[in-house]
Amino acid sequence: xxxxxxxxxxxxxxxxxIFKSYDIRGKVPDQLNANIAYAIxxxxxxxxxxxxxxxxxxxxxxxxxxTERLVSGLTRSGVDVIDLGLVSTDGMYFAVGKYGYDGGxxxxxxxxxxxxxGFKICRKDAVPLSGEKGIQQIRDIITTGDYRDSSGTxxxxxxxxxxxxxxxxxxxxxxxxxxxxxxxxxxxxxIGGLTLPGVFxxxxxxxxxxxxxxxxxxxxxxxxxxxxxxxxxxxKRVVEEGADFGAAFDGDADRxxxxxxxxxxxxxxxxxxxxxxxLLQKEPGATILYNAICSKMVPEIxxxxxxxxxxxxxxxxxxxxxxxxxxAVFGGEHSGHFYFRNNWFADSGxxxxxxxxxxxxxxxxxLSELVAKIDPYFRSGEINSTVTDAPAVxxxxxxxxxxxxxxxxxxxxxxxxxxxxxxxxxxxxxxxRLNVEASSPExxxxxxxxxxxxxxxxxxxxxxx
Numbered sequence: 001x002x003x004x005x006x007x008x009x010x011x012x013x014x015x016x017x018i019f020k021s022y023d024i025r026g027k028v029p030d031q032l033n034a035n036i037a038y039a040i041x042x043x044x045x046x047x048x049x050x051x052x053x054x055x056x057x058x059x060x061x062x063x064x065x066x067t068e069r070l071v072s073g074l075t076r077s078g079v080d081v082i083d084l085g086l087v088s089t090d091g092m093y094f095a096v097g098k099y100g101y102d103g104g105x106x107x108x109x110x111x112x113x114x115x116x117x118g119f120k121i122c123r124k125d126a127v128p129l130s131g132e133k134g135i136q137q138i139r140d141i142i143t144t145g146d147y148r149d150s151s152g153t154x155x156x157x158x159x160x161x162x163x164x165x166x167x168x169x170x171x172x173x174x175x176x177x178x179x180x181x182x183x184x185x186x187x188x189x190x191i192g193g194l195t196l197p198g199v200f201x202x203x204x205x206x207x208x209x210x211x212x213x214x215x216x217x218x219x220x221x222x223x224x225x226x227x228x229x230x231x232x233x234x235x236k237r238v239v240e241e242g243a244d245f246g247a248a249f250d251g252d253a254d255r256x257x258x259x260x261x262x263x264x265x266x267x268x269x270x271x272x273x274x275x276x277x278x279l280l281q282k283e284p285g286a287t288i289l290y291n292a293i294c295s296k297m298v299p300e301i302x303x304x305x306x307x308x309x310x311x312x313x314x315x316x317x318x319x320x321x322x323x324x325x326x327x328a329v330f331g332g333e334h335s336g337h338f339y340f341r342n343n344w345f346a347d348s349g350x351x352x353x354x355x356x357x358x359x360x361x362x363x364x365x366x367l368s369e370l371v372a373k374i375d376p377y378f379r380s381g382e383i384n385s386t387v388t389d390a391p392a393v394x395x396x397x398x399x400x401x402x403x404x405x406x407x408x409x410x411x412x413x414x415x416x417x418x419x420x421x422x423x424x425x426x427x428x429x430x431x432x433r434l435n436v437e438a439s440s441p442e443x444x445x446x447x448x449x450x451x452x453x454x455x456x457x458x459x460x461x462x463x464x465x
Contacts, residue, residue, distance in 0.1 A: 011039035011142050018118070019139040021131040021427040022317045025109050025118030028062040032117055034069040036142075040119060041073020043141040046148035047134060048123055050102030054159075056084035056092040057107040058191045058252045061216040062117045067107045070119070071156060078150025083158045086214070087165075088195050088253035090348035093126040094165050097344030100124075108191075108252040111224035114217050120252075126344040127324075130317030131427075166199050172340070173354045179361035180204040181244035184259075186234040188223030189215040192253035199350065205357070208241055210234060223251035226335060228265055228381075235263040244360070245367045247353055255336035256349030258356065260368040267381075269294035272332030273301040273374050275352055278359045279330050280305040289323060289331035289339070291315075292410040293382070293422055293435050297375050298332075313410035314424070320345050334435075378444045380436040385455045387432050390425045394432070397423055397454050419447045423455065 013036065018026035024040065026032040044053065053074055057063040071081050084095055089106045096104040103123045109116035121129045121138075129135055141147065183205050187193040193212030200207050210233070211220050221230045225248035238246040238259050246259035258266045269290070276288045276298065287308040290298045299309035310326060312319050316337055323331050323345040331339040338352035339345055363370055387393050397412055407413040411424025411433075419438035426433060432455055438444035 011035060011145070013139070013143060016139060016143075019131070019135050021135070022128070022315050023110075023118055023120045024135065024138075025112065025116060027115050028066070028117050032066070034065055037066040037069040037119075038073040039142045040138065041070040042077055042147045043073075043138040044103070044105065044121060045074050045077030045079045046141050046146070047137050048103050049148065050079055052080045052082055052101045054082040054084055054092060054095045054099075054101045054104040055107070056087035056089070056095070056104070058089075058109075059086060059189070059194075059214040059216045060107075060109065060114060060117050060251075063107045063216065066117055070105065070107065075154035075156060076150075077148050077154070078152050079154040081154060081156045083156050084161060085158065086191060086194055087161065088191050088350070089120055090254045090343075090346065090350060091161055091165050091195065092120075093122065093344060093346035093348075094168060095159070095161050096122055096124070097126045097346065098161075098164065098168070106252065110252050111222070111226070111250040111255070113222055122346075126320075126346045128317045128320055130315075133317075162195070162198055165195075166202065168343075169199060169348065169350050169354060170202060172342070172351050173358040175203065177361045178203055178205070178354075178357045179364070180206065181357065181360065182206045182208065182241065184208040184210060184234060184237050184241055184243045184246040185212075186210040186225070186231065186246070186248040187212045187253070188225070188230075188249060188251060189213060189218050189220060190223040190249060190251040190253055192249035195253055195350070196249075199354075203357075208237070208243065210237065218251070223249075225250060225255070225257040225265075226268075231257065231259060231265050235259050235265060239263040249349055250336070254347055254349050256338070256353050257336050258353075258367065260371060261366045262368045264368070266371060267295065267379065268332065268334045268336040268338075269298050270371055270375060271336070271338065271352055271356060272334075273298050274359050274370065275332065275338060275355045276302050276307060276330060277305055277374075278355055280307045283329050286329040287326045289319060289326065289328045291319065291333045292407070292413055292424075293334040294332070295334075295375070295377055295379065295437055296415075296420065297377060301374055311407075311409055316347055320347075377437050377439065378441050380434070380444060380448045383434045383436075383448070383452065384426075384431045385434065385452065386430055387455065388430065390430065390432055393455055394423065394425070397451070400454055419443055421447065421451050423451065
């Protein structure tokens with residue numbers, strides 16, 4: 001089909017900051033609306049010059065309208081759209097990789113509140129667009145109106161991927177090793193409530209569902225399990241039901257967190273360690289990536305079991321290319337994103353959960369015992385501080401610890417053997433994010449206060465001095 005560039009009237013962006021480092025995201029309709037969705041469809045067609053784009057959406061109340069206008073922009077530009085309907089983000093990545101489409105777009109704001117929505121975009125082979133490699137260019141095409149035009153209109157072709165994706169996810173484990181556990185799963189009224197039942201219909205586990213009813217208002221709690229308050233009910237339910245463990249998914253079901261049999265929320269890095277151990281037993285010597293915020297136990301476990309650990313910056317658009325560059329079998333983030341080589345290097349919370357099921361089944365021990373054997377550390381969790389001059393604060397921190405060698409892979413990390421910390425800037429807000437890990441609760445409290453005092457410009461309290 002013949003295509004040419006055609007300058008049209010530029011779309012007015014009320015807030016260009018919706019074009020972020022890893023995706024496009026904003027509040028509807030103040031920052032993001034149907035007109036902008038249409039323009040994004042035109043701009044993606046112009047930037048990627050594709051023949052086919054797979055489009056999926058989550059359950060948010062604004063997703064239908066935004067998807068309709070996004071698809072109109074794509075087909076207006078001569079692109080055939082494969083309509084995946086309601087799918088998880090990892091399902092969209094699967095479709096692009098499996099069926100060889102030229103790219104994919106997921107209409108979702110992931111874990112953000114109900115008023116938000118957005119677009120996660122990838123090119124062929126499920127390679128994500130990032131701020132410097134695609135997102136900014138799409139923004140610039142919209143602001144100039146320099147769109148691709150076409151002599152014809154693209155078609156919309158519905159496709160149901162549920163069965164194919166279910167079989168793909170199950171291919172990562174030996175189903176004979178998945179013991180008949182009782183699992184409480186909180187889908188958070190997100191897309192997981194639609195995708196998970198089909199998978200577990202093939203498995204011996206007893207599932208106790210929480211909030212599997214899709215509801216784009218997220219009426220029970222935000223679909224963001226990284227915040228402990230959003231898993232409080234799940235943690236109680238695991239204990240009350242005497243379940244083997246629990247799992248929580250975010251709004252678009254690509255992130256997953258575990259709750260152990262004692263009702264404790266486990267960090268994403270604990271899952272990274274568990275999955276890394278399992279995969280290294282299948283592929284000794286493999287390379288595994290982990291981001292700069294993960295616990296020290298992650299590289300320790302990878303090394304102990306004969307793997308090659310490589311630390312990376314935070315963010316899927318950065319990790320996925322590094323996964324491919326190093327041919328890594330697996331990669332993981334503290335934020336609950338888990339990447340698999342045999343999944344086109346894309347992330348999948350579902351696959352990570354299935355691998356953890358296999359790990360627990362083989363061990364025949366409670367999840368709490370498995371974690372106790374690999375995790376001797378204590379962590380602060382991510383602590384955010386609003387600052388007016390992030391670079392100046394980062395410089396102050398480096399000056400204060402000038403006798404130590406900093407790791408600058410992502411922000412500033414400094415390791416003192418019995419404790420370490422990372423401070424990095426938010427990509428979207430005037431925030432510094434602090435993570436501290438230590439060998440004891442007392443040391444963790446002391447050192448967290450020490451670094452926070454530097455960030456927030458105040459003296460340490462007497463209790464911490």
